[in-house]
Amino acid sequence: MTVKLRRSFLYVPGNMPGMLQNIPVFQADGVMIDLEDAVPLQEKDAARLLTRNFIQGFKDRRLELFVRINGLDTPYAEDDLREVLPAVPDGIRLPKADNPETVERLDTMLTEAEERLGLPIGHFKIIPSIESAQGVLNCVETAKASPRLVALAFGAEDFTASMEIDRTKSGEELFSARTRIIWAAKAAGLQAIDTIFPDVNDMDALRAETELGRRLGFTGKSLVNPRQIEVIHEVFRPTQAEIDHALAVLDAIKRAREMGTGVISLKGRMVDAPVVTRAARVLKTAVAFGMIEVDLSDEVIHGTK
Amino acid sequence: MARNSLGREIPDVWRGRKLEPYRDPWSKKPEVLRATRPLVRRFPGDSKLLPSLRAALEACELRDGMNISTHHHLRNGDLLLNLLVKELDAMGLKDMGIASSSVHDVHAEIIPYIRKGVITRIETGVNGLIAKMVSRGELRCDIIVRSHGGRARSIVTGEVEIDAAFIAAPCCDETGNMNGVMGRSACGSLGYAHTDARYAKKVVAVTDNLVSFPAAPISISSSDVDYVVQIESLGDPSKIVSTTTRVTRDPAGLLIAKYAAEVIQASGLLKDGFSFQTGAGGTSLAVADNVRKMMAEARVKGSFGCGGITGYFVDMLEEGYFQTLFDVQCFDQRAVESMRVNPGHREISADLYASPFNRGCIANMLDCVILGATEVDVDYNVNVNTESSGWLLHNTGGHCDVAAGAKLAIVVAPSIRGRLPVVRESVTTVTTPGETVDVVVTERGICVADRHEDLKRELLRRNLPVKEIHDFHEEITRVTGKPRALEFEDEIVALVEYRDGTIIDVVRQVRD
Numbered sequence: 048m049t050v051k052l053r054r055s056f057l058y059v060p061g062n063m064p065g066m067l068q069n070i071p072v073f074q075a076d077g078v079m080i081d082l083e084d085a086v087p088l089q090e091k092d093a094a095r096l097l098t099r100n101f102i103q104g105f106k107d108r109r110l111e112l113f114v115r116i117n118g119l120d121t122p123y124a125e126d127d128l129r130e131v132l133p134a135v136p137d138g139i140r141l142p143k144a145d146n147p148e149t150v151e152r153l154d155t156m157l158t159e160a161e162e163r164l165g166l167p168i169g170h171f172k173i174i175p176s177i178e179s180a181q182g183v184l185n186c187v188e189t190a191k192a193s194p195r196l197v198a199l200a201f202g203a204e205d206f207t208a209s210m211e212i213d214r215t216k217s218g219e220e221l222f223s224a225r226t227r228i229i230w231a232a233k234a235a236g237l238q239a240i241d242t243i244f245p246d247v248n249d250m251d252a253l254r255a256e257t258e259l260g261r262r263l264g265f266t267g268k269s270l271v272n273p274r275q276i277e278v279i280h281e282v283f284r285p286t287q288a289e290i291d292h293a294l295a296v297l298d299a300i301k302r303a304r305e306m307g308t309g310v311i312s313l314k315g316r317m318v319d320a321p322v323v324t325r326a327a328r329v330l331k332t333a334v335a336f337g338m339i340e341v342d343l344s345d346e347v348i349h350g351t352k
Numbered sequence: 353m354a355r356n357s358l359g360r361e362i363p364d365v366w367r368g369r370k371l372e373p374y375r376d377p378w379s380k381k382p383e384v385l386r387a388t389r390p391l392v393r394r395f396p397g398d399s400k401l402l403p404s405l406r407a408a409l410e411a412c413e414l415r416d417g418m419n420i421s422t423h424h425h426l427r428n429g430d431l432l433l434n435l436l437v438k439e440l441d442a443m444g445l446k447d448m449g450i451a452s453s454s455v456h457d458v459h460a461e462i463i464p465y466i467r468k469g470v471i472t473r474i475e476t477g478v479n480g481l482i483a484k485m486v487s488r489g490e491l492r493c494d495i496i497v498r499s500h501g502g503r504a505r506s507i508v509t510g511e512v513e514i515d516a517a518f519i520a521a522p523c524c525d526e527t528g529n530m531n532g533v534m535g536r537s538a539c540g541s542l543g544y545a546h547t548d549a550r551y552a553k554k555v556v557a558v559t560d561n562l563v564s565f566p567a568a569p570i571s572i573s574s575s576d577v578d579y580v581v582q583i584e585s586l587g588d589p590s591k592i593v594s595t596t597t598r599v600t601r602d603p604a605g606l607l608i609a610k611y612a613a614e615v616i617q618a619s620g621l622l623k624d625g626f627s628f629q630t631g632a633g634g635t636s637l638a639v640a641d642n643v644r645k646m647m648a649e650a651r652v653k654g655s656f657g658c659g660g661i662t663g664y665f666v667d668m669l670e671e672g673y674f675q676t677l678f679d680v681q682c683f684d685q686r687a688v689e690s691m692r693v694n695p696g697h698r699e700i701s702a703d704l705y706a707s708p709f710n711r712g713c714i715a716n717m718l719d720c721v722i723l724g725a726t727e728v729d730v731d732y733n734v735n736v737n738t739e740s741s742g743w744l745l746h747n748t749g750g751h752c753d754v755a756a757g758a759k760l761a762i763v764v765a766p767s768i769r770g771r772l773p774v775v776r777e778s779v780t781t782v783t784t785p786g787e788t789v790d791v792v793v794t795e796r797g798i799c800v801a802d803r804h805e806d807l808k809r810e811l812l813r814r815n816l817p818v819k820e821i822h823d824f825h826e827e828i829t830r831v832t833g834k835p836r837a838l839e840f841e842d843e844i845v846a847l848v849e850y851r852d853g854t855i856i857d858v859v860r861q862v863r864d
Contacts, residue, residue, distance in 0.1 A: 068768070068831060069604060072795045248601070273603035337815075 052076045052335045053111070053198060053238050053267040054283040055276050056174075060085035061094035061114075067101045070110075073273040074280075077111035079140045082127050083118070091123055095130035102134035113174060115140040119149055125156075132160045137172055140200065144175030145182040147192035154193040169195060174240065178202030179209040183224045190235035199232040200269060201225055203242035214245075216252050218259075229264040241265040247272040257282040285333045293326035293333075294341070358733060358782055362855045366844060367494050372854045377756045377788050380852040382709040387510030387551050392578070400580045401526050405518075405558065406439050408581045412516035412554040414440070417447045419475065421514045421552065423545040424454035425532060425681055429591030432520045432558055434461040435583070441470045451475040451514050453503060453544035453702070454747045455482060458591075466493045475512050476503060477737065477747025486845050487743040489861040495744065495846035497737055497859075500680065501706025501715065501753035502851040504547045508703060508710070511853060517552035519545045519577075520586045524559035525567040528577025532682075532699075533569070533692040535561030537586040540682025540691045541661075542571050546701030549576040560586045571699055593632075593684050599641050599664075600634030604795040608764050609638030611816060612722060612793045617646055618810040619760050621719040624652055628674075629659040629754055630722040632683040635764050637664050639722050647673050658705065658714055659721075659750055661697070666690040669697060678714050680705045680750075706753035708851050715750065715757030723751055725765045725792075727779040730821050732786030732801055734763055735779040737848055740772050742838045742862040744846055748783050753851050755788040767794035772835050773828040775799075775821065780838060781848060782857040797824050839863040 057075040059066050061082045070078050080101070086094040102112055114136050117123035120143065128139070141153050150173060157171040173195040177186045183206070190199055203221050207214040214220065225241070232239035241260040244253045257268055257279050268279050285293075299318045303311035310319045333339045356362050356373035363371060402408045414420070420440070422433045433452060440448055446469050450462075457480030465471050466482070473494040478486065485491035498506060506512040521530035522537040532542040537560055549555050549572045556579045557572075600606060616622055616639075628643065630636040641664075647654060657665045658678035663686030669677050670690075677697045682688045690697045706715045726745060727735040734755075739745045755761040765774045774794065791807070792799040797819035800808040811818045819827070840860035850856040 069795070072604060072607060274601070274606060 051197070051238075052332075053240060055267060055279045056113070056200075056240060056269045057273060057276065058085065058115070058243070058269060058271050061098040062086045062090040064097060067097060070101070070105070071107055073276055075110065075270070075273070075276050076267065077113060079113045079115045079269070080136075081115045082123070082131075083115050083142050091117075091126070095127060099131050099134045102131065102136050108137075111137045113138045113140045113172075115142060115176075118143040119152055128156055128160065132157070132171070133164060135164070135166065135170070138195070138197070139171060139173055141173055141175045142202070143179065143182070143205070144177055144189055145179055146185045147188040150175050150189055150192035150196070154195055157195065171195060172197045174198045174200050176200045176202045177224075177228050178205035180206070181209075182206075183227055186228050186231040187234065190231040190237055196235070196237055198238035198240050198267070199228050200240040201228050201242045204245070206242075216246070216249075218256060225260070225265070226263060233264060238266040239264060241268040243269045243271050244275065245271065247274060250275075250278055254278050254282060283332075284336055285329050285338070289329050290333050290339060293329040296322055296326035297330065356855065358731075358785060358856065360782060360857045362858060363844065366847060366858075371847070374785070374850045374854040374856040377785060377850075377852075380854060382509060384509050386508055387513075389551055389553055399526070400528055400577065402579050402581050405435055405581055405583065406442070408518075408556045408558075408579050409436070409439050409443060409516070411579055412556065414443070414445060414448075414516060416445055417449075418515035419449040419451045419513060421451040421453070421517045421548050423519060423542065423548065424452060424456060425539040425542060425544065425592065426520060426537065426587040426589060427592045428456045428458045429588035430456065430458055430520065431585060431587040432518060433459050436518055437462045437465050437471060441465050441468065446470060447472045449473040449475055451507075451512050453500070455479065457481065463491065466491055475506075478744060479746045483744035483746070487738075487859065487862050488864065489841065489843060489845065495859075497744075497748055497846055497848045499706065499748040499753050499849075499851045500544065500702045500750045501708060501713070502748070502849050502853065503544075504701070504703035504705075504707040505709050505851065506849075506853065507547050507551050508707065509853075510551075514548055514552035516554045516556060517545070517548035518556045518558050519549060519572065521557045521559040521572075522586065522589075523561050523563055523567050524557045524580060525563055525565040525574070526580055527565055527574035528555075528557045528580050529565070529567040529570045529572075529574045530557050530559065530577075531567060531569050531571040533571075533688060534563075535559075537561065537589050538688050538692075539589050539592050540688035541679040541699045543680035543700055543705065544702045546572060547703045554578045556581060558583055558586065560584060589685070589688070592682065598634060599637045602634070604766055605635040606638055607795045608635050608766070608793055609642055611795075611798055612639045612762050612764050613642030613646060614814065614816055615762055615791050615793060615798060615807070615811065616643060616720050616760070618814060618816075619720070619807055621760055622646055622650065622652055626652055626654040627656045627658070627717060627719045628654060628721070629657065629718055629750075629758070631724060632660055632662045633724060636722045636724070637662065639764065640664055640668070644668055644673060656717075658700075658718065659754065661687040661690075663687060663690075666694070666697070669694060678705065706750050706757070706851070708753070708756070713757060715754045718754055718758035720760040720762065721754040721758040723755060723761060723763050723784070725763045725774065727774055727776050728763055728765065728789075728792050729776045729779045729786070730825050732789040732792065732799075732821070733779050733782045734784040734786070734789055735781045736783045738781040738859060740769075740780065740835070740838075742780055742840060742860075744859055748848070752784040752788065752856075755784045756851065760791070761789050762791045762793055763789055764793045767796045767828050768832055771832055773825070773832045775825045775828055777825065781859055783848060785850070785856065792821065794824075796827070799824055
């Protein structure tokens with residue numbers, strides 16, 4: 048099993064042809080074409096058309112294409128889905144996912160669309176965006192609301208607005224929400240995608256926030272400017288030391304199995320099942336990055352060869 | 353009519369001048385001796401000081417049909433050329449030629465004098481309104497576009513005779529010793545004027561900062577100067593910055609820069625002794641920024657940087673990345689200041705910089721150069737002289753000189769500008785022949801000329817987006833649609849000379 052890299056999700060406004068046209072140029076792992084906040088009311092129609100046409104002509108499916116629709120509580124969401132789903136994006140970014148019911152509603156709408164379009168059920172993925180106090184409180188249930196979910200995303204701008212607080216560069220006010228979203232995602236077997244960092248000129252602060260997010264357990268980050276991609280990818284890239292250690296762990300556990308034991312020590316530290324799981328995760332990410340080539344089949348990790 | 357080796361139609365004769373079509377970058381050899389200039393004898397106590405520009409023009413004994421020159425180091429801040437043309441008109445002179453190093457937007461003031469027949473030819477590339485009006489056929493004025501090296505060659509060989517050179521001297525003494533690094537109009541290097549000073553029949557130093565003898569340092573010496581005139585102001589040195597001189601923040605520009613730097617690294621040239629030229633545009637500086645990081649990481653000590661110098665290059669000199677800067681023109685005030693204080697920051701003439709016909713062309717010593725483009729075609733020919741509309745846009749600068757001289761000439765450009773593809777089936781005007789362009793880098797892909805198979809393989813090994821240029825052209829055209837072909841009248845409004853004096857292309861009047 049390989050890890051789908053979702054280190055970077057780039058927001059691109061759906062009403063800007065020049066920016067849509069440049070989507071293939073920047074090497075984000077995923078793109079969210081935005082029909083929501085970036086698009087003024089009078090341009091919603093045009094943005095849907097542009098987005099649909101762009102997705103129809105977009106052939107490179109190495110890059111995941113999501114569309115951020117308007118909230119299901121607005122009169123625009125249904126039109127968004129009706130217009131863009133026939134172009135078959137990879138999934139929908141659902142804003143204001145305050146509760147599991149919202150996700151379930153979208154799931155139903157996507158199933159209907161798949162039936163209508165003759166697509167396999169479950170084709171359209173969902174990434175709900177948790178961006179309110181209520182959303183944070185409910186995110187454990189939200190994470191389990193649909194098998195279409197591949198990740199939970201955090202939206203700090205709306206979250207701080209809902210909390211009636213300011214967002215700071217150091218971000219202490221986000222800490223508890225971020226950790227809860229990560230826990231919910233991990234418990235449901237999902238990836239966790241961190242919020243955008245709004246200052247596109249402060250790469251040091253971006254790096255610091257991304258590093259903190261990675262340490263907390265985020266697997267990726269949303270972003271608003273392609274200049275941020277490189278920093279984000281660097282942060283999520285496993286270090287050579289991490290890879291070397293993970294390879295040593297895998298080697299040690301193989302030796303342990305040959306000796307008939309499930310536990311062995313490596314440089315004085317015990318290597319047991321959780322250590323192996325962590326090492327396997329590092330190696331899968333390194334494989335996805337193209338940094339190494341190594342057999343990471345279940346048999347290798349869990350031990351029949 | 354003949355076709356040159358690039359397939360461009362070149363008339364046998366244009367406005368009385370017999371033309372030689374371009375063949376290739378290398379085979380043309382000089383068959384003449386250097387130009388000469390009259391010797392003069394001066395006696396102790398003779399004064400060169402004249403009270404006005406008018407007096408200087410009269411002293412130069414100008415007659416109808418002669419050529420004057422200025423230099424463009426003050427760029428869009430230059431006042432001198434406009435003042436001179438007004439005086440030529442006041443003197444009743446006609447059919448005069450301007451053999452300056454470049455003509456800028458600020459010189460649109462001379463348009464009425466072109467209409468009156470005071471000026472009938474400009475022996476350099478033109479910018480702005482003059483260019484536009486000539487392209488539309490609204491202004492009759494013969495334009496011959498030359499590169500910096502080509503201009504120096506044309507003066508040294510005597511093909512272009514300068515009857516009187518007027519050199520804007522930000523610091524000058526009464527004998528004519530001058531430099532560009534001091535005074536309120538300081539513009540730094542006077543590199544383009546060096547050739548004029550050595551070969552013009554008369555040389556006039558025009559200054560707004562007359563200092564006591566001796567002016568030092570001496571950039572152009574009194575031994576070459578006939579007269580000295582003091583005027584109120586040479587112009588506005590803050591306008592020497594023609595484009596942005598900051599690293600771009602545009603994500604596409606940064607991606608282009610990243611790819612270009614990786615091409616340089618992959619070429620194997622980035623080692624001790626590395627020499628480099630880049631322009632002042634934001635993307636070019638971003639390439640330099642990446643190269644600087646690579647040099648730091650690999651602890652590479654470069655040899656020299658050259659061309660138009662910016663503060664960015666000055667930083668690289670001061671931080672030890674380069675031993676020397678060879679400066680033919682300063683692009684910002686930081687470069688001007690550096691030339692004043694840094695011994696490693698050297699002023700050079702356009703002749704030394706880029707002429708194909710001398711014994712020490714610095715462009716030939718370059719490892720790598722980053723160049724811009726208005727258009728590139730599938731044969732790697734580059735246009736920087738005309739817009740996609742067909743109008744004359746600007747001078748060649750050193751574009752074709754350094755492309756020919758450098759080991760690796762990289763053209764950086766966005767793949768789409770406005771709504772038009774930059775990579776074309778055929779460029780509107782050829783400035784630099786594809787034979788001298790090695791790599792084209794855009795944000796969507798890197799095209800490598802077939803003669804560099806090793807480099808292509810190395811870039812592919814590094815997972816860079818290498819594309820065959822015909823495929824790339826089709827890819828871009830799928831996005832933009834195929835632009836409608838421009839329509840031109842038969843009338844030729846400008847010649848584009850290659851650096852060796854052959855004609856690489858002509859510019860025809862645009863059909864409205």
